[in-house]
Each structure stands twice: as structure tokens, then as C-alpha cells.
Amino acid sequence: MTAPRPDAPRFWTTVGLMIRLRFLLFARRLSGRGWLSGGLALLMVAGLAVGLGVGSYLVFAAVPAVATNRIWRAFFLGLYSFLIGVFWVLWPLVAAQVDEAYELGRYLHYPVRPARLYLIQTAVGLAEPSVIFFYPALLGAGLGLARTLAPGAFATAGLMVCFALMNVAVGRALLSLFLNVMRSRRSAEILLAAFGGALGVAALLPAVDASWLFSQLGSMATASPEDLGEILRATGAVTDTPPGWLAYGLRAAAMGHTATAAGTALGMITVGAVAWLAGLVLLKRFYRGGRDLFGASRTPGATSPAPPTPGWRLPGLSAATSAVFQKELRTMTSNPKGRMVFAVPFFLLILLKVVGAPQLLQYLWGPTWAATLVAFLGLYVLAVSAGQLFVAGFGYDGQGVRLVFLTPAPPDAWLRGRNLAQATFATAQVLGLALAVFGLLPGARAAGLALPILGFPFGLVVLLAVGNLVAARHPQRYHLSLARRDRPRGAAALAVIGGLAVVSLTTLGALSLAALAGLPAPATLAPLPVVGALVYRLALPLATRWTSLRREQIISAIARS
Amino acid sequence: MTAPPAIQTRSLVKRFGKTVALDRLDLTVEAGLLYGLLGPNGAGKSTTVSLVTGTMRPTTGEIFLEGRPLDPDDPSFKQRIGVVSEEPPLFERLRGAEMLVFTGRMFGLDPDPSVTRAAQLLDLLGLTAQGQGLVADYSRGMRKKLAIACALIHAPRLLFFDEPFEGVDALSADTIRRVLTGLTARGATVLLTTHILEVAERICDRVGIIHRGNLVREVSREELDAAPGSLADLFRRVVGGDEPPPTLPEWL
Numbered sequence: 181m182t183a184p185r186p187d188a189p190r191f192w193t194t195v196g197l198m199i200r201l202r203f204l205l206f207a208r209r210l211s212g213r214g215w216l217s218g219g220l221a222l223l224m225v226a227g228l229a230v231g232l233g234v235g236s237y238l239v240f241a242a243v244p245a246v247a248t249n250r251i252w253r254a255f256f257l258g259l260y261s262f263l264i265g266v267f268w269v270l271w272p273l274v275a276a277q278v279d280e281a282y283e284l285g286r287y288l289h290y291p292v293r294p295a296r297l298y299l300i301q302t303a304v305g306l307a308e309p310s311v312i313f314f315y316p317a318l319l320g321a322g323l324g325l326a327r328t329l330a331p332g333a334f335a336t337a338g339l340m341v342c343f344a345l346m347n348v349a350v351g352r353a354l355l356s357l358f359l360n361v362m363r364s365r366r367s368a369e370i371l372l373a374a375f376g377g378a379l380g381v382a383a384l385l386p387a388v389d390a391s392w393l394f395s396q397l398g399s400m401a402t403a404s405p406e407d408l409g410e411i412l413r414a415t416g417a418v419t420d421t422p423p424g425w426l427a428y429g430l431r432a433a434a435m436g437h438t439a440t441a442a443g444t445a446l447g448m449i450t451v452g453a454v455a456w457l458a459g460l461v462l463l464k465r466f467y468r469g470g471r472d473l474f475g476a477s478r479t480p481g482a483t484s485p486a487p488p489t490p491g492w493r494l495p496g497l498s499a500a501t502s503a504v505f506q507k508e509l510r511t512m513t514s515n516p517k518g519r520m521v522f523a524v525p526f527f528l529l530i531l532l533k534v535v536g537a538p539q540l541l542q543y544l545w546g547p548t549w550a551a552t553l554v555a556f557l558g559l560y561v562l563a564v565s566a567g568q569l570f571v572a573g574f575g576y577d578g579q580g581v582r583l584v585f586l587t588p589a590p591p592d593a594w595l596r597g598r599n600l601a602q603a604t605f606a607t608a609q610v611l612g613l614a615l616a617v618f619g620l621l622p623g624a625r626a627a628g629l630a631l632p633i634l635g636f637p638f639g640l641v642v643l644l645a646v647g648n649l650v651a652a653r654h655p656q657r658y659h660l661s662l663a664r665r666d667r668p669r670g671a672a673a674l675a676v677i678g679g680l681a682v683v684s685l686t687t688l689g690a691l692s693l694a695a696l697a698g699l700p701a702p703a704t705l706a707p708l709p710v711v712g713a714l715v716y717r718l719a720l721p722l723a724t725r726w727t728s729l730r731r732e733q734i735i736s737a738i739a740r741s
Numbered sequence: 742m743t744a745p746p747a748i749q750t751r752s753l754v755k756r757f758g759k760t761v762a763l764d765r766l767d768l769t770v771e772a773g774l775l776y777g778l779l780g781p782n783g784a785g786k787s788t789t790v791s792l793v794t795g796t797m798r799p800t801t802g803e804i805f806l807e808g809r810p811l812d813p814d815d816p817s818f819k820q821r822i823g824v825v826s827e828e829p830p831l832f833e834r835l836r837g838a839e840m841l842v843f844t845g846r847m848f849g850l851d852p853d854p855s856v857t858r859a860a861q862l863l864d865l866l867g868l869t870a871q872g873q874g875l876v877a878d879y880s881r882g883m884r885k886k887l888a889i890a891c892a893l894i895h896a897p898r899l900l901f902f903d904e905p906f907e908g909v910d911a912l913s914a915d916t917i918r919r920v921l922t923g924l925t926a927r928g929a930t931v932l933l934t935t936h937i938l939e940v941a942e943r944i945c946d947r948v949g950i951i952h953r954g955n956l957v958r959e960v961s962r963e964e965l966d967a968a969p970g971s972l973a974d975l976f977r978r979v980v981g982g983d984e985p986p987p988t989l990p991e992w993l
Contacts, residue, residue, distance in 0.1 A: 186895060189847060189848070197847060205835070286832070291818075292847065
């Protein structure tokens with residue numbers, strides 16, 4: 181070649197390119213196929229972020245007990261720091277996928293050292309759209325604190341920057357570890373072992389008794405010295421952990437202990453650096469196909485020596501529907517994304533147990549707190565299943581989607597089989613979560629269980645119907661790999677949100693009706709599953725017709741690459 | 742003093758668990774050649790490309806590019822190569838032209854030359870009309886051509902094409918063929934993997950047949966010219982295609 185080859189790009193050039201790439205991809209994702217839905221989503225995100233900021237400011241500046249009592253202030257500051265830290269770190273895992281801009285594999289051919297690339301990507305991760313939520317919260321808390329605790333603008337800003345860096349680095353390291361686990365041929369066994377281990381440990385852990393705290397919330401200003409001593413001990417426990425270090429540093433800075441505050445900042449940077457190095461090693465291992473952390477790696481092109489299983493036929497269903505059911509169920513349970521979607525809420529539940537949340541839930545929701553929690557978990561399962569499975573339709577099939585139109589089975593056999601598998605998957609998940617709630621969390625009672633028992637199937641069938649229609653109208657390619665982030669686009673996302681809203685409001689309406697009429701809740705909740713089944717039955721022919729008529733668009737969207 | 746081979750591997754081994762993908766592969770590609778690496782599915786072609794481009798690490802063995810040991814993290818090494826992988830890592834939500842300019846900038850080109858080269862490459866590969874379309878909307882052939890443009894934008898001397906003709910229509914395949922031969926005419930070295938024996942026979946200067954992780958046979962341009970159409974027979978013979986055809990079950 182005669183053209184001159186350029187030198188490798190400079191550090192800041194690469195930083196600029198990465199930032200620009202992030203924003204371009206974010207803007208395109210937001211706009212989807214239309215700017216209206218993108219603009220609405222942006223407004224919603226901005227509103228939530230501003231609300232978080234204002235709320236944080238008010239907690240520290242306007243709640244009398246927090247503003248005037250230094251012990252309560254220290255406690256809330258510690259709790260605040262801890263919760264933001266934990267959510268920040270867990271967010272990449274809860275989001276359950278990696279954005280394409282973060283896939284190191286896409287940059288392996290560029291002349292940038294992986295360490296530098298990972299450093300830049302971590303730094304750019306500070307401005308990732310999902311973490312932008314945390315900045316208004318931190319800013320609001322900082323401004324609120326400035327009115328009472330006054331740690332100094334410089335110290336506050338410095339500590340918060342270190343806190344943000346630590347959280348981004350630890351979050352990405354955890355995600356790298358998870359990617360390695362999921363790549364492993366034994367990912368199912370590892371997850372099962374981690375489940376078993378975590379559930380076992382969580383079951384053995386003594387319950388954290390925080391009831392004294394919630395009994396004090398109504399009379400914070402008049403708490404007794406014994407209670408305040410308890411609060412101080414709790415504050416110490418929270419601020420001893422890395423997510424609580426921000427609070428520790430801010431308090432030290434406010435008291436003029438500059439060296440302690442600087443030490444805390446250094447501690448956060450050290451934790452971040454160690455996590456960053458671990459994350460880099462794990463990511464390089466993931467993308468370069470190094471030796472599996474957990475045994476044999478997946479082999480390109482390797483096939484399982486197991487003979488094909490004969491399959492089964494479900495009573496009352498055609499052979500085609502049974503075959504689709506079996507295939508869909510296998511697809512959902514044998515791929516990393518399905519396993520992760522299934523696993524995440526269980527880990528959240530364990531976290532609830534560890535931080536002693538049952539007392540808080542009891543304080544908030546009264547004696548039916550366990551049932552209400554199961555209902556919320558059901559809603560979470562519905563939201564994730566609808567967004568990742570129901571509206572995906574044939575999106576995970578890739579080229580296989582052509583089979584839908586090549587086999588003699590009618591499209592409704594495909595839809596029924598797929599829906600049955602999706603319903604089985606989501607129901608198994610929510611039943612497992614309900615069992616975990618009652619097995620793990622102390623004090624869980626069966627009171628109010630009619631809400632989740634009758635509300636969940638209603639929501640499930642309605643969202644399956646929505647999913648079928650959306651999948652036919654807005655087909656989209658989904659990926660089984662965790663290295664690809666798939667979100668329903670534009671109208672599909674709005675349909676999921678709308679479906680969830682209708683399901684929630686209808687269930688709440690039924691509950692209110694029961695309360696108004698003086699009836700037990702099951703009396704008004706019981707018809708809901710029947711209504712849901714009717715909605716599904718009415719929507720199925722339309723979804724079948726659309727699927728059949730729009731085959732060209734469906735194949736084009738899903739089988740293209 | 743003779744120039745070192747453009748690509749050289751010595752006793753290259755790659756294992757995935759118990760599966761041996763490459764088994765002491767010794768491959769030498771002289772500079773300026775269009776070298777075709779053929780083999781049945783799972784023979785180790787893509788693994789070879791992944792190893793010599795540094796996207797996988799070998800279990801054991803050595804790799805030399807232009808006489809220097811391969812350091813996959815060294816930016817100057819990446820500056821010298823261009824890679825078109827089987828599944829090109831393109832950003833779906835960038836436009837084709839944006840993807841090219843981004844790639845050019847990542848390789849250290851200033852903005853203006855990036856834009857100029859991007860336009861020229863889009864033109865060369867017949868993508869000018871689609872340059873402002875999202876990559877997500879590209880067909881398989883268009884993606885391949887865009888990936889080729891991305892691999893060329895920094896004017897590398899060593900090029901690796903993993904199955905560039907897979908899923909590509911006849912016109913696009915013709916464009917890609919012309920680009921490949923044009924590159925070697927300008928002095929570049931190209932390592933190409935393909936299943937399409939006719940293409941390899943027509944355009945490659947040298948062909949290697951890889952089977953079960955080993956290079957089992959090499960054929961020169963002269964040998965190919967001496968017996969046109971013989972590559973398919975040779976391929977079947979070398980990879981075991983001479984076995985009797987399977988017997989169909991009675992019901993079929």
C-alpha cells in the first residue's frame with residue numbers, strides 16, 4: 181500500500197471519540213424510529229432525575245430531625261451513601277446486559293492497548309445514561325448537607341468524585357465476573373451453586389433487627405439516649421463498608437479531620453483501582469478466549485455428545501404446539517441471558533434479607549408486607565419478562581424465524597407454544613421468589629396472598645397478549661448472548677409500560693372496590709385471571725393474523741444478520 | 742537479505758478444553774501474496790485468523806508478523822493489520838459513513854482524511870448510496886463490504902479476511918474479489934479463509950488446506966494453473982471426501 185499509515189491515536193483523541201460514540205449511540209437508541217417516543221422517554225428520565233435531586237436536598241435540608249440532630253443526620257447520610265453505592269454497583273448486573281459501546285471485543289482490532297481502552301471506557305462510564313440518575317441525588321444531598329453539616333465544597337466534590345469512580349469500577353468488575361461465569365460451559369451449575377450457597381448463607385444469617393429504628397421514625401426528634409446510641413452503632417456499621425465511606429469522609433471533613441477525609445478518599449480510589457484491574461483481567465480473558473475460570477471453555481463449533489431427546493406431547497395440545505413449547509422452554513433456560521433474567525431477583529431478595537429490609541417493609545406495608553412484596557416481585561418479573569421475552573416474539577430465533585412460515589403448523593400453534601413456555605418460565609420464577617420470601621425473610625405471613633396469587637396470572641396473560649401483538653407489529657432481533665444489550669424500541673417499550681400500567685391499575689382498582697364494598701379482597705380479585713384469559717383469547721386471532729400478514733417484515737427484521 | 746515472511750506460525754496449538762482446534766500448525770505466508778486458507782467446517786481456519794490477529798491467545802506456539810513476534814496488545818502491531826472477521830463487529834446504531842470515520846479516527850487519522858477516505862472507500866465498495874443509512878438496516882453483504890472498508894481505512898500492509906464471501910451476492914462478491922486482487926497488486930499481503938473453492942482457485946497466489954487443525958497441503962499458483970479445476974478434487978482427497986457416500990435411510 182502506498183498511502184501513509186497514521187500513528188496510533190493520542191489518549192485524549194480516544195477519550196473524545198469514545199464520548200462522542202456513547203452520545204451518538206444513546207441519541208439513536210433514544211430516538212429509535214421516532215423522535216416523539218425518544219423525547220417522551222428523555223423527559224421521563226430527566227423528571228425522575230430532578231425529582232431524586234430535589235428529594236435528596238429536602239431530606240438533608242428540610243426534614244427537621246435530620247437538619248437539627250447530628251446523630252440522625254449521620255445515620256441518614258450513612259444509609260444514603262450505602263444505598264446509592266450498592267445500587268450503583270449492582271446496576272450493570274440488574275440491567276442484565278452490556279451495551280454494544282462497552283463490548284471490548286468490538287475494539288480489539290483498534291491500535292489502543294486494552295488497559296487504556298478499559299480505563300477510558302470506565303471513565304466514560306461515569307457519564308453513562310443509567311448512572312446519570314445518581315448525580316442529581318448526590319448533588320441534592322451535597323447541597324442539603326451544605327446548609328447543616330458544611331463539610332466544605334472542595335472536600336464534598338472530591339469525595340463524591342472518588343465515590344463515583346469506585347462505584348463505576350466495582351460495577352464493571354462485577355459485570356466482567358458475571359460475563360465469565362455466563363461464558364462457562366458450566367454456567368448453570370455455577371449459578372445453581374451460587375444460588376444454593378447464597379440462599380443457604382442468607383437463611384443462616386441472623387435476622388437484622390431494625391424494628392427499633394422504624395419505631396423511632398415517627399418521633400425522631402424525641403428519641404431516647406438509648407435509641408440514639410443504637411442509631412450511632414448502626415451508623416458506624418454502615419459507614420465501615422466501602423459504599424458507606426462517602427458518608428464517613430463527609431462527616432470527617434465537616435469536623436475538620438482533613439487527614440481522615442483524605443484517607444477515606446484514598447481508600448475509595450484504592451478499592452476502585454483494585455476492582456478496575458480485576459475487571460480488566462476478567463474482560464481480556466472473556467474476549468480472548470482464555471482458559472475458563474471455572475473449567476472448560478465453550479468451544480467454537482463443539483457439539484454436545486448427548487443424543488437428541490424424543491420430546492413430549494402436552495395433553496390437549498397439538499404436536500406442533502408441544503414441540504414449540506419444548507423448544508422455547510429450552511431456549512429460555514439454556515442460554516446466559518435467560519438464566520440471568522431468572523437469577524437477578526433472587527439475588528436482590530438475598531440482599532433484602534442481609535440489610536434487614538423486612539422490618540422496613542413491615543413498617544411501610546403492615547402485616548401483609550410479605551404478600552405485597554411477592555406482588556411487587558411479580559410485577560418486576562412481568563416487566564422484565566415482557567421487555568426481554570414477550571415482545572421479543574421470534575426475535576431470539578435469528579434465521580430460524582423462517583421456519584415459522586416454512587412448516588405446515590399455523591402461526592397460532594407457534595404463538596400458543598411460545599406463550600405457554602414463557603408463562604411457565606415466568607410462573608416458575610415468581611413461585612420460586614415467593615418460596616424464597618417465605619423461607620428466607622423472618623416474620624413473613626400468608627396474609628394478603630390473594631393479591632399476588634390472583635394478580636400475577638392476570639398480568640401474565642394480558643402481557644402475553646400485548647407481547648404477541650407488539651412482536652408482530654414491531655419485530656426486533658434479540659440476542660441470547662449477554663454481550664449484547666437488547667431493549668424493546670419505541671412503540672414496543674411504550675406498549676410494555678402501558679400494559680403494566682393497565683394491569684397494575686386494574687388490580688389496584690379491584691382491591692379498592694373490595695375495600696369500598698367491605699368485601700374480602702379475593703372476591704374482586706378472583707375474576708381478574710378470567711378477564712385476562714378472555715383478553716388473551718380475543719387478541720390471539722389478531723396476533724396470528726398480523727404474524728401471518730407481516731411475515732416479510734418479521735423475517736427482514738429478525739433474520740437479516 | 743531476504744524479507745521475512747509476512748505471517749509465520751510455529752507449532753501453533755489452540756485448545757478449548759479437551760478439544761484441539763489447532764494442532765502444531767506451521768504456516769508461512771510470504772509478503773505480497775494473496776493466500777487462501779481452505780478447510781471443512783471446524784478445521785481451524787477462523788481460529789487461525791483469530792490467533793494471528795491477536796484476538797485469541799494460543800495455548801502454545803509462536804506467531805511472527807513481518808518477522809516480529811506477535812504482541813497482541815501493541816498498538817503498532819494493530820496499526821499494520823486490517824481484519825475482516827466472519828461476524829464484523831460493527832456498531833448497529835451508527836451510520837455506515839460514521840462507522841468508517843470513527844474507525845479511521847481510532848486508527849489515528851485526522852478528521853479530514855478520515856472523512857475523505859471514508860467517502861472513497863464507500864465509493865470503491867459500492868456503498869455510497871447507503872452511507873447515510875444505519876448499520877442496523879444493512880444487509881449481510883453490505884455489512885461485509887462496510888467491514889472491509891473499515892479494515893482498509895488505515896492502509897494496512899497485512900490483511901486478514903475471514904470468510905468474506907459468506908452470504909454475499911454475486912455482484913458484491915465480484916467487488917470484493919477485485920478489491921482483494923487490487924490490494925496484493927499494491928504490495929499488501931492478504932490471508933483469506935473461504936469455503937468457495939472456485940474463488941480460491943481463481944484469485945489466490947497460494948492455497949493451504951487445513952484439516953483437523955493441521956496444514957495438510959499447500960498448492961502454488963503454478964500448480965493451480967497447470968490443472969484448472971483440480972482444487973476441488975484435491976480438497977476432497979485431502980480432507981477425506983473420497984469416502985463412499987452415505988446410504989440414505991429407506992423411508993427417504
